[in-house]
Amino acid sequence: MTDRFRVDGKVAVVTGAASGIGRASAVALANAGATVVCGDLDEAGLQETANQIGGATATLRTDVTKEADVAALVALALDTHGRLDVMANVAGIIVNNRIVDTTEEELDKVLSVNLKGVFFGCKAALAAMTNGGSIINMASAAIDTPAPGLVSYAMSKAAVTMLTRTAAQEGGKAGVRVNAVAPGYVVTPMTKRGGEERAAAVAEQMKRISPIGAVGEPEDIADSVLFLASDASRYMTGQILRPNGGAAMPW
Numbered sequence: 001m002t003d004r005f006r007v008d009g010k011v012a013v014v015t016g017a018a019s020g021i022g023r024a025s026a027v028a029l030a031n032a033g034a035t036v037v038c039g040d041l042d043e044a045g046l047q048e049t050a051n052q053i054g055g056a057t058a059t060l061r062t063d064v065t066k067e068a069d070v071a072a073l074v075a076l077a078l079d080t081h082g083r084l085d086v087m088a089n090v091a092g093i094i095v096n097n098r099i100v101d102t103t104e105e106e107l108d109k110v111l112s113v114n115l116k117g118v119f120f121g122c123k124a125a126l127a128a129m130t131n132g133g134s135i136i137n138m139a140s141a142a143i144d145t146p147a148p149g150l151v152s153y154a155m156s157k158a159a160v161t162m163l164t165r166t167a168a169q170e171g172g173k174a175g176v177r178v179n180a181v182a183p184g185y186v187v188t189p190m191t192k193r194g195g196e197e198r199a200a201a202v203a204e205q206m207k208r209i210s211p212i213g214a215v216g217e218p219e220d221i222a223d224s225v226l227f228l229a230s231d232a233s234r235y236m237t238g239q240i241l242r243p244n245g246g247a248a249m250p251w
Ligand SMILES: NC(=O)c1ccc[n+]([C@@H]2O[C@H](COP(=O)([O-])OP(=O)(O)OC[C@H]3O[C@@H](n4cnc5c(N)ncnc54)[C@H](O)[C@@H]3O)[C@@H](O)[C@H]2O)c1
Pocket: 015, 016, 017, 018, 019, 020, 021, 022, 039, 040, 041, 042, 045, 062, 063, 064, 065, 090, 091, 092, 093, 113, 117, 138, 139, 140, 141, 182, 183, 184, 185, 186, 187, 188, 189, 190, 191
């Protein structure tokens, strides 16, 4: 019997692959048998991811806010490997600011990366996946729990879930499944940008909230991405998977 949790022979594109959850996802997909094409703004980070994977992993400097860049990343997968089976839209940024202090530029920036970037990824993948595939969009626990200062981030991620469900409707006939992952807190370069001490304090707080006393590693989220990429999730589309240690339990 084939192991449906493996992704041998599949071609996967991962955005945000130079760091944190995107890098862990690219590595997990490669370890499970996929050929991975990695995109990110950070070329040095992409190279490090390629080194961790080994072999002939293709990388491309990609700004997901630019439709042509995302289309070029998908075209690289098609030109090099002749197919696209998995599209993981992971690139994202966070800005911490209250509504009254948020500038139009900040709002545009967060929506451009977190929402438009995922939209362009869905658009390019839906066009490329004529015979089935899996699109995985990175949302966040912020979709369920409003928090002061996280308005632009939470709005962008909530919108990603509707994009995901709409894309699931539109992709279904071609056998394309579209799901989102909404991780709880994970210590990554993103969450450490506010300082190591603050990151450690938030991690401790998350451990107290989690019934199993857990705080996630990038690899925990990568495993959800891998599951959604694999045929083990073939009965799932239009869903939101919440690897969060039980820190929130929405329906
Ligand atoms: N870390 C967490 O606690 C957490 C929780 C929930 C959701 N997420 C989401 O997971 C994803 C990855 O986050 P992370 O914690 O690994 O962050 P990270 O900062 O470590 O990685 C994000 C990557 O996205 C890239 N990126 C940013 N803007 C880009 C652009 N315009 N084009 C291409 N690449 C761009 C960065 O260069 C970086 O490599 C994000 O979408 C984030 O919102 C993270």
